[in-house]
Amino acid sequence: MKGNSEEKLMKTYWTRPVFKRNSFGSKWRLMKKKASSKSTLLVSFFFFLLSLLVLAAWIDLAKYAGYSSQKALKIFSRTPSTSNLEYPLDCSVWNQTNTCPKTYPTSYKPSNPNPSLNLKCPEFFRWIHEDLRPWRETGITKEMVEKARKTAHFRLVILDGKIFVEKFRQSIQTRALFTLWGIVQLMRWYPGKLPDLELMFDCNDRPVIQAKHFRQPDSGPPPLFRYCSDWKSLDIVFPDWSFWGWAETNIKPWRIVLKDMKEGNKRTKWEDRVPYAYWRGNPNVCPWRADLMKCNGTDKNDWNTRLYVQDWDKEAKIGYKQSNVADQCTHRYKIYIEGWAWSVSEKYILACDSPTLLVSLRWHDFFIRGMIPQKHYWPVRDNDKCKSLKFAVEYGNSHTQKAKAIGEAGSRFIHEDLKMENVYDYIFHLLYEYAKLFKYKPTIPTNAVELCAEAMACPADGIWKEFMELSLEKSPSNSIPCTMPPPYEPQELKSFIDAKVKSTKEVEAWENEYWEKQIKKQ
The missing domain is CATH 3.40.50 (Rossmann fold)
Known part of the structure; x- marks a missing residue:
């Protein structure tokens, strides 16, 4: 499949040899000595040629090792990339140990870290504030989250930059699988940026948390994520699975x-x-x-x-x-x-x-x-x-x-x-604002397993594997999330x-x- 050939190509790049500066310098000094009897023009020509080789080797080293000039990379990089850091699927580790690779970055500093230089999020992001408004006064407790388990298909926990999932029941088709895959891609897009949190996700169609049952201040509704809601319900709207393929x-x-x-x-x-x-x-x-x-x-x-x-x-x-x-x-x-x-x-x-x-x-839905x-x-x-x-x-x-x-x-x-970068930013801000409301420190459930791209894509086959490879984020974003707009004022929303x-x-x-x-x- 195409995805497999891309993976092989990536692995080839990761293991490609590069020149060592010292040995290359020795070769240059030897060539210079032998050429001393020839014309200055010929020496200059060889010097120019070999300098280009040095530069090419140095650029390859910078691109794949990630420790050289960003300016040089922007000028000479042969293929566009979101950043100078790349991490393709590493199924060799997964197939041997059934554990997620330890090479994932736990943090990443993009080249555009200044919020004042960043784009403002689209206006529909303001609905994140409205969807989370039921918990603004009370916060979110462990008891509230547990109440949402009644119809949830899975529990997701993010802790110290890692993702864990506890599955409760099978969803329609592969909705749960590709929703989780999308969250894993978000973690690869913004490594180390997601806060600690715990959430329940219902992959069925219609909302179930009716607002009329939670009108008293002391009856906090269970926070339940799903793909759509309505004006009478409090389900929290999340982008659907098909953004990563149906x-x-x-x-x-x-x-x-x-x-x-x-x-x-x-x-x-x-x-x-x-x-x-x-x-x-x-x-x-x-x-x-x-x-x-x-x-x-x-x-x-x-x-x-x-x-x-x-x-x-x-x-x-x-x-x-x-x-x-x-x-x-x-x-x-x-x-x-x-x-x-x-x-x-x-x-x-x-x-x-x-x-x-x-x-x-x-x-x-969310947009x-x-x-x-x-x-x-x-x-x-x-x-x-x-x-x-x-x-x-x-x-x-x-x-x-x-x-x-x-x-x-x-x-x-x-x-x-609604381009994919904004879909990721919407999920990022939704989870970030949601995590701000927590009144407790999440822990890893006993029956949870760690999720990473390898844990999901390496055992997959057929079109499911193909779509995962097509939607795999191989590099972190080279900018920070868009700037979140403020909540609506009541009169403004009206x-x-x-x-x-x-x-x-x-x-x-x-x-x-x-x-x-x-x-x-x-």
Whole structure:
């Protein structure tokens, strides 16, 4: 596999010989003595040639041993790297001892350590403060964490720069596996930077910590992490597993997908795309998706949609040839509708440079709360989908500049604010703020095992191993995390939400006016 060849290449680099300065100097003095009878020009030529060799050898030593001039590395390094420190998978150690390598750095000083020079985090990071607000006054106790075990799939402990996991039950597919893999990659991205903490993680879809049960000041809710929540629940939202690859559906890790999506967007200009709203998915997971399928075009009604059923079993048999998300940027409009809960498909749909027609949300993931209707997407009513979708397409096709701008803004949000570096920074800040609330010192559970990249990737095989190798962070970040924005002031948060509601209501008013005119025409 490609990943294995990359690993062999890395190991070759780590063991490549370098010149020793002393022996090289001796050789140079001998050559100089023999050349003394020749012309000065010839000596100078040889000196110049051998000086280049010395410089090349010194640069290789600096690059792979990590103790020389950063400036020289930036000028002469043959391949771009996030830092001058690299640590590939070391399966030789794992296969012999079943223990994590001791060569991991416990700390790393990036070349950009000054917070004043660092970028500010995207605005949606402010929701971290809101998600953790229920524990601001009480802090987090051991008893609170233990209460979250009821539905958790695993307990994660970070202690002294190491990661430990205690597994309780099997998750759907490999959700837990790749969520843990992502946290291990975060540790490789920011070695030694994560604080001590303990958390419970539930890999199922819907939130379970209902706010109404914890309205008394002395009834602290259990802190439980998961992929989505809603406005009535207190579950803490965390980036989903697919950022490191969704092997079961052959969707590659996020860095690769984003690159492919950029190329896919270039294939067909927005004006030349099919002027309808597109959706492909499984309609059998919930009633509202089944209801969406009623909006497919018929001889009687054309709702300006093109809707397709995704049969994952069939796709697996034909090698997912019709499931490449980068090949689905062919229509002017894309539809996002939730499944049993929030859907992983959201970020892929929004990345298409086509306006996303977003059906009213019940749940939110970690980034969607930062997106604004009419700016990043077009709101669609859940209780009257067909009419709402038809109007959205009619409006967009008659206001092409606005429609195109919405598509580009939504896509830019995904490609820039949701790039992998920001995903890591979101998790970093979430865990850092969470750890600040602790009232106790975490300890390693009796049944926990230490996690590292080798413990997870070396025993893996097939596409799971391939995706781990593709999403492996081989070098630490060369900068510190982005600067966390402050919490919302109460009035500021209210104004932000009110503006989103107003923008949605404005679209609904345009819809009503449009359909009233259609009735009068009949």
